[in-house]
Amino acid sequence: MPQSVARLLVESLEAHDVDQVYCVPGESYIGLTSTMVEKNSMRVVVCRHEAGAGFMAAADGRLRNRAGVCMVSRGPGLSNGIVALHTAYHDATPLVMLIGQVERKDFGRLALQEQNYSVLLSDITKLVIEVNEPEMASEALARAFHVAESGTPGPVAVILPEDIFDDETDAPVDQPRPAVIPGPRTADMAKLKEMLAKSERPLVLVGGGLMADAIRDPAVYEDLNTLAETWTLPISPTHRRPMLFSADHPNYGGYMGIRVPPALINEMKKADLMIALGERMTDTVSQSYSFPTAPQPQLPLVHIWPDANEVGRVFRPDLGIAASPHEVIKALLADAPPANAKARQGWVDGLNKIHRDLLAKEWDPTTDGVNFAAIVCEVDKHLAPDATVTSDAGNFGSFVHRYIGFKQGQMFLASVVGAMGSGMPMAVAAAMRRPGTQVVCFIGDGGALMMGNEIATAVQYGVAPIMIISDNSMYGTIGMHSYVRYPDRPFMDGTRLTNPDFAAWARTFGAEGITIADESEVADGIAKAFAVKTRPVVVHCKTSALQMSAWRRYELADALP
Numbered sequence: 001m002p003q004s005v006a007r008l009l010v011e012s013l014e015a016h017d018v019d020q021v022y023c024v025p026g027e028s029y030i031g032l033t034s035t036m037v038e039k040n041s042m043r044v045v046v047c048r049h050e051a052g053a054g055f056m057a058a059a060d061g062r063l064r065n066r067a068g069v070c071m072v073s074r075g076p077g078l079s080n081g082i083v084a085l086h087t088a089y090h091d092a093t094p095l096v097m098l099i100g101q102v103e104r105k106d107f108g109r110l111a112l113q114e115q116n117y118s119v120l121l122s123d124i125t126k127l128v129i130e131v132n133e134p135e136m137a138s139e140a141l142a143r144a145f146h147v148a149e150s151g152t153p154g155p156v157a158v159i160l161p162e163d164i165f166d167d168e169t170d171a172p173v174d175q176p177r178p179a180v181i182p183g184p185r186t187a188d189m190a191k192l193k194e195m196l197a198k199s200e201r202p203l204v205l206v207g208g209g210l211m212a213d214a215i216r217d218p219a220v221y222e223d224l225n226t227l228a229e230t231w232t233l234p235i236s237p238t239h240r241r242p243m244l245f246s247a248d249h250p251n252y253g254g255y256m257g258i259r260v261p262p263a264l265i266n267e268m269k270k271a272d273l274m275i276a277l278g279e280r281m282t283d284t285v286s287q288s289y290s291f292p293t294a295p296q297p298q299l300p301l302v303h304i305w306p307d308a309n310e311v312g313r314v315f316r317p318d319l320g321i322a323a324s325p326h327e328v329i330k331a332l333l334a335d336a337p338p339a340n341a342k343a344r345q346g347w348v349d350g351l352n353k354i355h356r357d358l359l360a361k362e363w364d365p366t367t368d369g370v371n372f373a374a375i376v377c378e379v380d381k382h383l384a385p386d387a388t389v390t391s392d393a394g395n396f397g398s399f400v401h402r403y404i405g406f407k408q409g410q411m412f413l414a415s416v417v418g419a420m421g422s423g424m425p426m427a428v429a430a431a432m433r434r435p436g437t438q439v440v441c442f443i444g445d446g447g448a449l450m451m452g453n454e455i456a457t458a459v460q461y462g463v464a465p466i467m468i469i470s471d472n473s474m475y476g477t478i479g480m481h482s483y484v485r486y487p488d489r490p491f492m493d494g495t496r497l498t499n500p501d502f503a504a505w506a507r508t509f510g511a512e513g514i515t516i517a518d519e520s521e522v523a524d525g526i527a528k529a530f531a532v533k534t535r536p537v538v539v540h541c542k543t544s545a546l547q548m549s550a551w552r553r554y555e556l557a558d559a560l561p
């Protein structure tokens, strides 16, 4: 029986297991939202900004290892949402964005809010699909999900003209394509085993590809731990993936994040083999293409990623394996470890000692506000084994990575490519997806006023994330870059911010507001925040600007013009 395109689209989303979509409504696709609400088979989460909706869908994509779905209106709506597409594209996160378009009869006239999405989105999506025929609608969605989730996952845009939703069609629901999980070749596994047997100082980086596998199959963690222990390998989670290996595991080889501290990176550079296991190998992870060096790595590199396009795109590996990283781990575990594996124990212990020293919960006193280290260490004491932590972009994040001892089973979400504004929406999505568990968002005063307004969405949907704001009254990261690059010039004025009382701001949303202005208030303030549980909490932390990151500080004389 014929049915409307809107109904067909909703049924197609249902077939793809979509139970929640994030949106800012718009007249250009109102035919779809109204049908969704009428059919009531999935929750339509109404957000405050399209970037918020996009980041929530990106978080959903990571939490479920299925494409998260958001819907935005044409022109201004999509323009607001572009930052989330950019993040999903760089972060290899599966995302389907449904975007309204002008009526088909007006294509190309520069009609109200018209944009040419195929041109506009060509560098930040895997695919743009324009649905101009009712018969194509369901097939287009099936393709969108498949492309978003396969190979290197990423965002796909589906363009829906305003006048298509009420058209009738006999087209059936196009069913989801089966997940394609690539495995390694026998010959490549033999070579990998040979390289591992010869190596005295291997370094294993684990990244976002393994995170995706772990959602599909939680046995990933047990298998990774067994591999590390029996093959005597140091494991280094990469930038923004700290929960892939427990920080207190004796095989933890150090966190390969942004600007690895000298003590650790100098030791890592003694490695005689690098295995990137489910890590895309970005600018950040490779320390600006210096370890390994691009395009020719200074040490033998094995790059394992489920997409041959990516393996070899920047670095020339000695061995490239286009496979799921978990499949490679399982294939390694099918064999006994090399006879001399235990000879690597000293190498693993050495890296682990540096890692433990770096993680020590120590900090120096500050005079111009609380050292954010004190707050992050206190939060760490309260985090449950299944807690979710999200982080916005900014220097406050360095404290999170230095002082929180993440564990497998916990979840960490952030824009790996460093988009400010991502932290709070991701926390809201996590709180909806993981009800009854702790969700903590770390954010700067800069990011808090970019996208912290999604706290309204948390209140509206009855979830209770905790937003910890490091208010150093400046865009601190940029102050640091300015100081490092142009040490003789004044810099603070170009990055200073005048902020509201964030605790009072929180209360106007119906959230709880707590202020921490002195280190003596930290333990109480954080305990109160974790005790609330029934509504969102904002902890306004008045932090030191001179303590520019977890690793360095300015002298007052440096900072002033």
Ligand SMILES: Cc1ncc(C[n+]2csc(CCOP(=O)(O)OP(=O)(O)O)c2C)c(N)n1
Binding pocket: 393, 394, 395, 396, 397, 418, 419, 420, 421, 443, 444, 445, 446, 447, 448, 470, 472, 474, 475, 476, 477, 478
């Ligand atoms: C959307 C976006 N705009 C600008 C930047 C550049 N940027 C990176 S960090 C930063 C400052 C962050 O300031 P804040 O949130 O206060 O945290 P802090 O660095 O002070 O800890 C800026 C402006 C960015 N990464 N993303």
